[in-house]
Amino acid sequence: MKRLLLLFGVSLILLALYMDRQVPEHVVLHRARVVVISSLMNVIHTLMYIGETFFNYEYYHWLKFDFPIQPVMDNGDVKARNDVIADTPVRIYTPYSKTESSISPGILFFHGGGFCCLSIEGFYHDIAMDLANRTGSIVISVDYRLAPEYPHPVGLNDCFAVTKYVYEHSNQYGIDQNRLYISGDSSGGNFAAVINDMLAEKHSINLAGVILVYPTLQMATFDLPSCHTESFGPLTRTLMAKFLTTYFNVSSTKYHQAVLEGRHVCRSDRSIEIFSKYLKDKVSMSEECDVELSQKMAAVLDKTASPLFNDDVSGLSRTLILLAKADVLRDEGILYYERLKEKGVDVQLKIYDSAPHGFFSDGLCPTQYNMAMDEIVVFVNQSSS
Ligand SMILES: *[C@@H]1O[C@H](CO)[C@@H](O)[C@H](O)[C@H]1NC(C)=O
Ligand SMILES: *[C@@H]1O[C@H](CO)[C@@H](O)[C@H](O)[C@H]1NC(C)=O
Ligand SMILES: *[C@@H]1O[C@H](CO)[C@@H](O)[C@H](O)[C@H]1NC(C)=O
Numbered sequence: 503m504k505r506l507l508l509l510f511g512v513s514l515i516l517l518a519l520y521m522d523r524q525v526p527e528h529v530v531l532h533r534a535r536v537v538v539i540s541s542l543m544n545v546i547h548t549l550m551y552i553g554e555t556f557f558n559y560e561y562y563h564w565l566k567f568d569f570p571i572q573p574v575m576d577n578g579d580v581k582a583r584n585d586v587i588a589d590t591p592v593r594i595y596t597p598y599s600k601t602e603s604s605i606s607p608g609i610l611f612f613h614g615g616g617f618c619c620l621s622i623e624g625f626y627h628d629i630a631m632d633l634a635n636r637t638g639s640i641v642i643s644v645d646y647r648l649a650p651e652y653p654h655p656v657g658l659n660d661c662f663a664v665t666k667y668v669y670e671h672s673n674q675y676g677i678d679q680n681r682l683y684i685s686g687d688s689s690g691g692n693f694a695a696v697i698n699d700m701l702a703e704k705h706s707i708n709l710a711g712v713i714l715v716y717p718t719l720q721m722a723t724f725d726l727p728s729c730h731t732e733s734f735g736p737l738t739r740t741l742m743a744k745f746l747t748t749y750f751n752v753s754s755t756k757y758h759q760a761v762l763e764g765r766h767v768c769r770s771d772r773s774i775e776i777f778s779k780y781l782k783d784k785v786s787m788s789e790e791c792d793v794e795l796s797q798k799m800a801a802v803l804d805k806t807a808s809p810l811f812n813d814d815v816s817g818l819s820r821t822l823i824l825l826a827k828a829d830v831l832r833d834e835g836i837l838y839y840e841r842l843k844e845k846g847v848d849v850q851l852k853i854y855d856s857a858p859h860g861f862f863s864d865g866l867c868p869t870q871y872n873m874a875m876d877e878i879v880v881f882v883n884q885s886s887s
Contacts, residue, residue: 517541524734529828531856535866536828539858540735547738554755561744561754562618562650569624580634582627588663591645593622595634600676607639607710607882608677610668612661614688614715614863616745618649625863633685636875637882640677642668646693653751655806661686661693662700669707681710681885685878687862688737688831689745691717695809695821695838702817709819710885713878715862716826719834720810721746721802722767722776725785726833733830737859742830749807750799760795764788768796772803780811782837810838820848822881824874826857852877 529536546564553559575582582595600606611633613626620626622643634641646660665684672679686694691714701707723729724739733739743762747754760766767773768791777787805812821842825835832853842849854861854870861867862874 514541517544525858526732526734526828529856529858531869532867533856536735536856536858539860539864539866543735543738547740550744558755560650560748562616562748565616565619567620567624569621569627572623572627577631577635580631582631587642587644588660588667590647590660590664591622592664593627593630593643593645594675595630595641595643596676597634597638597640599638600640605673605676605678607637607681607683607885608668608672608675609633609637609639609641609683609685609713609882610661610665611641611643612646612684612686612690612693613643614686614690615648616741617654617657617689617692617749618745621645625865628865629863632875633878636879639681639683639882640675642675649749650751654749654801658693658696658806662697665697665701666705666707669701669709681882683711683713683882684709685713685715686717687715688859689718689749691715692719692807692809695719696806698818698821699805699809699812699815702819703814706817708817711881712819712821713824713881714821714835715824715874716829716831716859717823717835717838718742718831719838720780720808721799722773722808722811723764723781723785723787724762724830725764726781726837727784728833729830732828732832732858734828735858735860736864737830739830746799746802750801752795752798757792757795760792761799763790765790765792766795766799766802767791768793776803776811780837780841784833784837810834810841815842815847816845818842818847821850822877823849823851824862824877825851825853826859826861826870827853827855828857829859831859850881 550561580597622645630641630643644664646657684694698712729739743758744754747757801807839851857870861870
């Protein structure tokens with residue numbers, strides 16, 4: 503028994519040392535925690551691999567995390583209640599500082615989790631509480647449906663329907679229509695960016711602002727520089743490729759390697775244009791492609807999946823982009839910022855040093871989390887005057 507423990511301990515230390523080398527050198531602040539979470543994710547990756555290879559057990563089951571339903575819905579400053587909007591379950595957070603008759607800013611929040619995992623519970627409940635308290639806004643966290651049971655664009659359309667309903671019935675929720683925001687992190691940030699366009703294009707609706715926290719903005723390639731240099735800990739490029747297969751309901755075991763190598767996109771006028779115009783030739787397109795897969799995943803080139811490939815961004819609402827420097831998704835965030843800026847959209851970018859993907863939700867990097875929250879408070883406050 504003692505020997506077993508010793509062996510276990512030594513393996514853990516070796517793993518930590520191994521991971522320490524994987525974490526880029528520019529991660530200085532809270533480095534020890536980042537190394538620990540990366541090591542844990544490495545263990546989970548190994549379990550995923552074993553499950554997929556030997557037990558036909560899809561990787562995402564390891565990440566679903568069935569958080570218990572929150573019993574305490576009131577922390578003294580914010581009250582939360584469950585509701586349903588446009589057939590989608592939501593939780594509405596109201597700060598006590600808001601009086602019955604007043605109208606407040608409103609923030610819709612779409613949680614992250616690779617399109618297939620997590621929910622409004624767990625750490626997303628705490629973030630929504632904090633967001634409501636700090637901004638003095640009514641926050642509505644949307645429990646959209648998840649892939650693969652509900653693949654693209656089901657979750658997106660859930661979030662869109664909630665947004666449109668709240669916009670049109672803002673008074674009913676005590677929200678000022680002119681101060682309505684949408685926000686999301688990671689895959690939720692993808693939804694927020696796409697919905698920004700859907701509202702502007704189809705409905706000529708402009709929101710007070712859109713807040714994107716390390717969003718997924720394109721699905722054509724996993725070879726932008728940050729995909730390679732920052733591929734460690736909570737989000738690796740392998741995991742990103744797996745999430746993508748799940749979002750489009752194709753087998754992760756069978757296809758994630760093909761997606762990782764870019765074989766889900768074949769050469770066509772459109773894809774060639776995308777690589778040169780939107781990815782600025784920073785990545786070359788894979789020589790090989792899997793025709794059948796590319797047909798199943800054709801929507802990856804569509805702006806409803808990859809908002810970076812939107813031909814007309816000029817009508818978008820003002821946007822705040824918060825990125826983590828040590829994140830595979832960093833470079834597509836920068837490309838999106840540059841494109842919006844070039845087309846005259848009111849857009850701001852902040853990149854947090856030493857921060858890995860997930861810093862906004864996992865509670866491991868309080869310094870960067872607080873800086874990001876402060877940025878959001880200022881952004882929301884700017885429309886209030
Ligand atoms: C809410 O914000 C106030 C200050 O604005 C702070 O004192 C309080 O601790 C916050 N409440 C919670 C539960 O975070
Ligand atoms: C997802 O794919 C599986 C296997 O191909 C299929 O049986 C199922 O109907 C698909 N689900 C959806 C919602 O498209
Ligand atoms: C919000 O805006 C008002 C007026 O523009 C300003 O006085 C106040 O300091 C701002 N608060 C924050 C937290 O930015």
